[in-house]
Amino acid sequence: MTTTTGSAAAEFSRRQQSPLQRLQHVLHGRPWLSPLFLLVVAFVAFFIATPTFLTASSMGILLQQTAVVAALAVGQTLIILTAGIDLSVGAVMVLSMMVMASLAADGGMPGLIALLIGVALATGAGALNGFLVTRINLPPFIVTLGTLSIFTAIALLYSGGSSIQADRMPRLLNFLGEGFGIGAFRLTWGIVVVALIYIVMGFVISQTAWGRYVYAVGDDRESARLSGVPSKRILLGVYTVAGLIYGLAAWLLIGRAGAATPNAVPDANLQSITAVVIGGTSLFGGRGTLIGTLIGAxxxxxxxxxxxxxxxxxxxxxxxxxxxxxxxxAIDQWIRKVKA
Incomplete structure (x- = not known):
């Protein structure tokens, strides 16, 4: 009887809502819908303006250009879900890229070992950010603003400001730039790796206890702690996993650019944050999805x-x-005001 009464009340409340309020509720539960609508509108508009936009070759190029930013945006999403932000994302990627390329080209190290060291370095850089945020209790903005400058300087000092061309590196480091064609549509292995990153991390944050803890910490860290969630450990894990993903993005970038250069993707930070925000992840934490981030990228x-x-x-x-x-x-702020 109580259940029936509650359902009737909920149905009555829903009917009392205006169409705009119902839309607000829908977007609160599915924040990726508004960016998906924007993406469809953009595709239609550009197709009308230039019919070559939706050709198979153009779509292949578009996906290749999206791959690196989409990968970085996965790590950025994890951090923003916890109400943090990472301004060092591009610097970590470039440092990792220069180390793995230099070790292989100048140090004569096997490609696999150089790759693993570069990814491990990026993972350590992410863990350092997490340590400063969780143990020293510094704001994420300040921490990553500082490490942005530190990692950028180290990358420039380590590389001497010089680029390393693809022909000096083993094939493994350039492998993600290779690909295969489906007619005129061309995919690279880098796109495949990005898809795998999204599948794996999408499963982790939506289907595991760790993922639920990430959302809980972002929604209200103190309440999560009082509920038994190891907030600091979760935060440290988030920054560490983000660093690992930045290391994989460094590998992607070598294949995409055909070289390792310390000046690569200077606006990576802005692009990754933009992709996350446009994709519907709230800058205040606790709400967002990776599918939205991919759409945003x-x-x-x-x-x-x-x-x-x-x-x-x-x-x-x-x-x-x-x-x-x-x-x-602005849309995120409006959605956050939704009333149950």
């Missing part, structure tokens, strides 16, 4: 790629992305 690259095909100046592309970020945060 595609939106960022779709606008850049489509506007480039239209011959629009780069300044206008930055303006478009900036507007998207502000709109995405």
């Amino acid at each position: 595609l939106i960022v690259q779709t606008f850049a790629f489509g506007l480039s095909q239209l011959g629009v100046d780069q300044q206008w592309r930055y303006l478009a992305i900036g507007v998207l970020v502000i709109v995405a945060v």
Whole structure:
């Protein structure tokens, strides 16, 4: 009887809501829907403006350009879900890339060993960020702002500011730039690796206790701690796993660029945060999905790629992305006000 009464009350409450309120509830439960709608609109608009946009070859190029940012955005999503932020993401990736490339090209080290050392270094860099946040109790923004400068300087000092071309490195480090074609549609192994990262991490954060703890810590760290969640250990794990993913992104970048350069992807930090925010993950923590992040990364690259095909100046592309970020945060604020 109580259950029936409760269901009737919930149904009555739902009917009393305006269409806008119902939309607010839907987006609160599925934050990836609004960026998906935006992505579809962008695809249609660019196809109308330039019919070559939706060709198989163009879509292959778009996916290749999205791969590195999409990988970085996975680690950034984990951190933002805990109400943190990582400004050192690009610096960690570049440092890892230069170390693995230099060890293989100049140190004569086997490609697999160089790769493992580079990924381990990135993992350690992420763990260092996590240690400073959880043990020294410093704000994530300040910690990663500082390590951004530190890791960037180390990468420049270590490499001497010089690039290492693909022909000086073993095939393994360049492997993710190779690929296969399906007609005119070309995929690289890097895209396959990014897809695997999303599948694995999507399962982890949605189907495991660790993933539920990540959301709990981001939603309310103190309440999570009082409920028995080891908040500091979870946070340290999040930053460490993020570092591991940045190391894999470094491997992706070598294959994508065909070289290792200390000046690669200077706006990686901005792009990864933009992808996460546009994808519906709340900057206040506790809400978001990896599917939303993937859609967000595609939106960022779709606008850049489509506007480039239209011959629009780069300044206008930055303006478009900036507007998207502000709109995405405004929508997030509106969704957070949803009433049960």
